[in-house]
Amino acid sequence: MDKLVIKKSPPLEGSVRISGAKNAALPLLMTSLLTREACRYTNVPQLRDINTTVSLLQELGVSVARPAANDVLLDAHELSSVTAPYELVRTMRASILVLGPLLAREGKANVSLPGGCAIGARPVNLHLDGLERMGATIEVDEGYIRAHVDGRLKGARIFMDMVSVGATENLMMAAALAEGTTVLENAAREPEIVDLANCLNQMGAKVSGAGTDNITIVGVSELSACDYNVLPDRIETGTFLVAAAATGGKVRCTHAAPDTLDAVLDKLAQAGATITLGDDWIELDMQGNKPQAVRVKTAPHPGFPTDMQAQFVTLNCLAEGTGVITETIFENRFMHVPELQRMGAEIALEGNSAVSKGCSVLKGAPVMATDLRASASLVIAGLVAEGETHVNRIYHLDRGYEAIEEKLRGLGANIERVQE
Numbered sequence: 001m002d003k004l005v006i007k008k009s010p011p012l013e014g015s016v017r018i019s020g021a022k023n024a025a026l027p028l029l030m031t032s033l034l035t036r037e038a039c040r041y042t043n044v045p046q047l048r049d050i051n052t053t054v055s056l057l058q059e060l061g062v063s064v065a066r067p068a069a070n071d072v073l074l075d076a077h078e079l080s081s082v083t084a085p086y087e088l089v090r091t092m093r094a095s096i097l098v099l100g101p102l103l104a105r106e107g108k109a110n111v112s113l114p115g116g117c118a119i120g121a122r123p124v125n126l127h128l129d130g131l132e133r134m135g136a137t138i139e140v141d142e143g144y145i146r147a148h149v150d151g152r153l154k155g156a157r158i159f160m161d162m163v164s165v166g167a168t169e170n171l172m173m174a175a176a177l178a179e180g181t182t183v184l185e186n187a188a189r190e191p192e193i194v195d196l197a198n199c200l201n202q203m204g205a206k207v208s209g210a211g212t213d214n215i216t217i218v219g220v221s222e223l224s225a226c227d228y229n230v231l232p233d234r235i236e237t238g239t240f241l242v243a244a245a246a247t248g249g250k251v252r253c254t255h256a257a258p259d260t261l262d263a264v265l266d267k268l269a270q271a272g273a274t275i276t277l278g279d280d281w282i283e284l285d286m287q288g289n290k291p292q293a294v295r296v297k298t299a300p301h302p303g304f305p306t307d308m309q310a311q312f313v314t315l316n317c318l319a320e321g322t323g324v325i326t327e328t329i330f331e332n333r334f335m336h337v338p339e340l341q342r343m344g345a346e347i348a349l350e351g352n353s354a355v356s357k358g359c360s361v362l363k364g365a366p367v368m369a370t371d372l373r374a375s376a377s378l379v380i381a382g383l384v385a386e387g388e389t390h391v392n393r394i395y396h397l398d399r400g401y402e403a404i405e406e407k408l409r410g411l412g413a414n415i416e417r418v419q420e
């Protein structure tokens, strides 16, 4: 199994090209299920989750071509199955996003229940309730969601009592091919939702209001091909910016989407970074200074993203002053804290907050993380720790960061992937 070996590194310097967003690409690839025409997606990051999605779509009968490293062609002219099997769903929760499209196009779908993961229980009741409101009959049997509808799904007014990115995406895709108008109230406002709406509209859907908490979808009977370029990854961008801040460096992220990162940039500025923005780049300059501790509370967009919480925990450990990071989205997303403590971080968990004393002197250690962003926070810790840090179980990182070690090496980091 691969691991990353990281040695204390100089301040990161230079520029890094940001990849397409995992959390945008996964739902976007699912839109291919909504049409009999071939779809082309570009700027798709090379990630384990993308390969899993492609395997899942192939399992359903979609033909796949990858003419270039970041291009994916998907042709769902005929589907041969409506079942998303446990073996694939358990490795990637986003598999649940085939449910809405399959039900809308084929009138039936069997999708393994994703279950919880390292960061929390992650229920899917909002996805199921919304589809039922649209006329689907759903039962859970032997670990599978079995859904069917007679005729087409029907447009409905759906209020979601929690903001859910996944449910908003599933219901938007289902509603695109439903009969009549669907209104999603208390919808998620994440940039990835806007990206999905733009792609659906390119295919002939009628989605308006994406990016607000009230999305209207006027159903159409057919959708056509798309040629869609995936949004830049705001979480990858934020991760490189925090790595630059932690090491006291100066890094420019290119091919980025600065307008998707307001909350993160605001906190980095509070931590003492000078931030400069261009149309598609962001530069962070720490001018060699130590970061200042910040207070952060995760929230749905436009709040501070839960996917950047772990990286900021590491930053706060190094910073001057007491820092408090509160997680409100997932009930168990602090698996990085005990590992950081093993590296010498002075940090305590108080309820759903990580409170750091600041100015921790980190020492390299063998560490491992059980989720993607926790792994990223340990990589950042490894860059500043004395000695050598071994980050194990990096299949989590490979799920969401394209060529992370190569990109970090390009900025001067001392990091190697080692096969054991």
Ligand SMILES: CC(=O)N[C@H]1[C@@H](OP(=O)(O)OP(=O)(O)OC[C@H]2O[C@@H](n3ccc(=O)[nH]c3=O)[C@H](O)[C@@H]2O)O[C@H](CO)[C@@H](O)[C@@H]1O
Pocket (backbone or CB within 6 Å): 023, 120, 121, 122, 123, 124, 125, 126, 127, 162, 163, 164, 165, 166, 167, 188, 190, 299, 300, 301, 305, 306, 307, 329, 330
């Ligand atoms: C709002 C939010 O920040 N969502 C994050 C969530 O998206 P993801 O789509 O995975 O999760 P949701 O947005 O659906 O979940 C948000 C909250 O709603 C709850 N919930 C969700 C669906 C449901 O049917 N019932 C229910 O109770 C979840 O347990 C969670 O507490 O994880 C992704 C991966 O880390 C992040 O990129 C998203 O930013």
Ligand SMILES: C=C(OP(=O)(O)O)C(=O)O
Pocket (backbone or CB within 6 Å): 023, 092, 093, 094, 307, 371, 372, 373, 400
């Ligand atoms: C936890 C994440 O992804 P997923 O929802 O695919 O588990 C993430 O992107 O940080």
